[in-house]
Amino acid sequence: MGFLSLFSFFKKQEKKMGMLVLGLDNAGKTTILAQLADEEITSVAPTTGFNVKTVQHAGLTMNVWDIGGQKAIRKYWKRYFKNADCIIFVVDSTDQPRLEEAAVEFSQLLTEPELKGHPILVFANKQDLSGASTAAEVATALDLVTISDRPWQIQGCSAKTGEGIEAGLQWLLKSLDLPTDK
């Protein structure tokens, strides 16, 4: 007789869903990752590489990849595209001076062949702060209405309070139309 199983390392799924979290430095990507993993938010330092977590949600196991957004390392984003089934793009809604820069990076992602057709969720983050642009304003800055080759969604949120995160994730999971194992 064989050994009894000690732990089941993840429910042994064929392939786990991959989410790639991108955006400018200081946008709040690592804080969002902590929210998704239901982790206590402690102080975060700028990311110089990646943080990946397996997150369980609604009977699904996902690998969520948070990649550093500093300008010098954005050239490495593409090395992680193969892990992605969908994209979460995070914008600091209080950083109006860099909305344009965020829009440039965003439109670049839309042209990437490896990300073709991947659903894209935009988090207009830091809505808890006064002076934050609204989700609609961020949508306009990123010219979201012109996207016709994939599902997209804009969601206002606060990675600090957790507000809006769940709603965004729900949309993303729905847009992926995955069979759940529940």
Place this chain on the structure above:
Amino acid sequence: MTETGFKVESIRMRDCATKKVFFQEQGWETIKPLREMHLEKALLECESVATEYTFSVDTELEDLKLVQQMLMMGNVIEEFKFEFGFAMPGSTNSFESIIYSAGKGNMYPPELLSGNLQTIVTFVDGDKVVGEKISPRRKTVPDMQEKQDELTK
């Protein structure tokens, strides 16, 4: 540090339900078996445990993987692999995975596990080991050996 400058900065294990940290260790000298990685009885009774590794890389790595093996009295009972692929030069990265308990009745009794479990964690770039940690196994208690024989009959 190896010649690639790979270094495990810390390891942390926490109970997902209570968020309590069971185990935390800073600085792991690579390629050297170190102190024992305690798997507390309480931890084994958790429904899900999250383990986070933080590691830094000097020179970029093309094909980084983590292999985690659990050994029970010297036999590999579980193996888990995770592929990172590319790691940026001069980066600090982290990986957290969640282990779900197989559920009561499907698990070894914690009192049997405690002291007989060994964990081997290896970081590999391509087919080259860049970091490895083997926790030493404590002596098997004789009456536990009997219990083990009973279980595997």
